[in-house]
Amino acid sequence: MRWLHFYLRFVVAASLLLIVAGGLVTSTGSGLAVPDWPNTYGTFMFAFPFSQMVGGIFYEHGHRLIASTVGLLTIGLAVWLARIEPRRWVRRLGWTALAAVVTQGLLGGITVLYFLPAPVSISHAGLAQIFFALVVSLTLFTSPGWRTGPGGYGARSDPVLARLALAAPAVIYGQILIGATMRHTGAGLAIPDFPLAFGHLVPPQWTTGIAIHFAHRVGAVAVTAMVLATAGHLLFHHPGRRELTRPALLLSALVLVQVGLGAWTVLSGRQVAVNTAHVAVGAAAFAASVVLALRVHRERFADAGADVRPASSDAAEPIAGSEARA
Amino acid sequence: MRHRTFWILVSLAAIAVAGACNSRSDVPPVSIVPEGGGAAANAVGATGTSTVSGSITFEGEPPAPETIRMNSDPVCVKEATNTETEYYVVGDGGGLGNVFVYVKEGLSGSYSASGETIVLDQQGCRYTPHVFGVQVGQTVQITNSDPTLHNIHATPAVNAEFNTGQPIQGMSMERTFDQVEVAPDGSPMVPFKCDVHGWMNAYVGVLDHPYFVTTGPDGAFDIGNLPAGNYVIAAWHEMLGEQTQNVTVGDGATANVSFTFTAG
Structure with missing residues (x-):
């Protein structure tokens, strides 16, 4: 459980970095610098050459790469929770975080393909905060302070x-x-x-x-x-x-x-x-x-914390x- | 319950993967204009032997061009031959370039689209030309002459928006516009921009007739082959907005119209 908690701290840091990257995309007006999705200029996103990450592509493609990493981390998190977490509601929260990050990815793709419609972009921004709060909450729920305090x-x-x-x-x-x-x-x-x-x-x-x-x-x-x-x-x-x-x-x-x-x-x-x-x-x-x-x-x-807290x-x-x- | 959650997530992932097969840059360019152009099938617009000519002048000291920092893309730094903004292209005699001059009112009937293809080139990380006009249904060929990648993002208010990538030097695509769109209520014409290189922008005016021209640095213009009549002539500049003047031109005659823009 201790390692899971440290892992969650890492996921929180990665998620905050993702929010910063998303903020940079909007702040620099780079949201449509990569016109296709999920590919990047017709290339599988992980195969897109780093040397071509220029101008607005650096922000938009960088955001996608970080987002994909956070998505993979969240898959690992949900599976890890499912395997070792005794509290059912915490396990469910892990799956909820995974559903949120997948939905978030889809919203990101939709907003690119439809030229950044405000309702979709706002939903993308709003769900990002929900996801971040979810992983922060999970970090709290797996912390020693929550479980044994x-x-x-x-x-x-x-x-x-x-x-x-x-x-x-x-x-x-x-x-x-x-x-x-x-x-x-x-x-x-x-x-x-x-x-x-x-x-x-x-x-x-x-x-x-x-x-x-x-x-x-x-x-x-x-x-x-x-x-x-x-x-x-x-x-x-x-x-x-x-x-x-x-x-x-x-x-x-x-x-x-x-x-x-x-x-x-x-x-x-x-x-x-x-x-x-x-x-x-x-x-x-x-x-x-x-x-x-x-x-x-x-x-x-x-x-x-009932499963780990001493009865006294x-x-x-x-x-x-x-x-x-x- | 856990199995059901798992399969819901698997389904969402499958949707995401399916999206990969629908990459926009894989889709060949599709004309947004029906066969035969978008001009209405009413009376054929008349042509004639009259001309409206004149000049666009900038009065006062034009704002100095700013140097564009292109260092977000080393290729642009290497390829660029012009790194100055082109908001105000003012010639020696005060002529103002990049002004789109067109017949705003006075024509009747429909004009078929010109068969001439207008080329919008991306070269040195700039658009050439910067301001231009096309007819409804006329082909615009957009070319990437740069050894770097660009996206071509048109943000019209009336026509369909598009955003397409051109990652490879020499790539080319064709687009047409199916509706008139030129400085409606003083707002810009159809803007083009590159979201990769934020300084790249261009404007196109879309008209349903062929009577338009973009001025060079001398500010002079000629709009020929007009039928005799009364017209409203408009001159649009990306920073200075639009001015209009009424003019009457006789058969075979030339009418002179001059516009003067001032900063601020």
Whole structure:
């Protein structure tokens, strides 16, 4: 199981690299630099010469190669889980990740063959985040901390925390979808100034692009407020629960960096590296929020670590806040 | 349950593999125009002996061309003979090149497509010509003269979009357009771009008559063989937009029209 966990960490790293590569494809406008799929200029993709990976092909074909590698890694992951993982729901999650990565590949092909239709490209971007969150979750589920650590992180005893922890990934994912819509409809610079919009708090004129862009800015405010509220609640009520405060603080830091990157993206005129970093940090923030939510709601996972945890550790340890209220 | 999940995944993989047999670059180019061209089967458009001529002038100091960094493809660095942007091609006398001049209104009847093939070449990692016109149904031959690979991606608003790879030097393909598409409401004509080399772009105006021309650096133009009549003449430039003028030309006569563009 330990090796599986390390393997999953590697899959997470590869998946984040894949998201960066996908972000580079869009940021450099290289999505159609390879017009065919799954071949590359009529050549089997793995046989395409490296010397011809020039210009936009470098980004698009590179993205395909990394994606194929992640696909193969996910096949290995699903099979490995099926062979050694005793928890059925974790095994199923492995197969779900494999189905997600296969679907993701098909969406990538369809969006190329149909000249990047926005709904398909947005779905491709959205599913990428779901897949990333899945492999991060699997990494958490196979970690020693999840399997042998204390049960009962307090979701049932602290309903405010329970709701905040669930709302955060939902709001962040909504914000990611708005961002993907903005990205794939060319609305990234629909409002060219920051922090104001055409010199006003609210744009004085409206188009579809301006509405999408402004919605992303409003979403950023909502996400920041939600995340800081969650972190604040944790630090105030459960300061001793490091397994919760650490991801909450990491999430807060990522969201603040993300807001800065968003502003920089606009002010730099969508500079490629900045724009791509904005995509990657968004994915990391979503994953961090999922980890936090899972840890807060861990007690809902009936057999979480039950197969490996000593019987004596099954009893839920009350959290500091709930203990105080009791 | 586990077997069922396995077979679902196997089916998805089979679909992906089947897609490999449908590679777009393996598909021979197919004309998007029905036999006989796309011109409507109404009265034949008239020709005549009148001419509209004139010049396009750029007033003021044109923006300096920018140097294109082609180092994302070493072949382009080696092959390129021109590494400057060609947004503003201004001749010694202020003539403005790469302006597409055409009869926008005043013609009636239908004109059959010219049998002449227009060649759009990719050479030195640039498109030649940069701005040109074709008739509906007229053949455009797109050629890759470069020892590197290009994709030809046309993004029309009215006609069908296409994106085809030409990975080998000397490859050629033919395309036609089946609908008029030229500067509708001031937006660009049919843009061509190469997504491999982001600096490569070209524009084509698609018309249902043969009365159009693209200016050279001297800015001069002649549109001949027109029937006498009243016309709206349009001049379109990729950065400066479109201007129009009304003109009346008598039988066998020449009418002069001049356009002046200024930056900003």
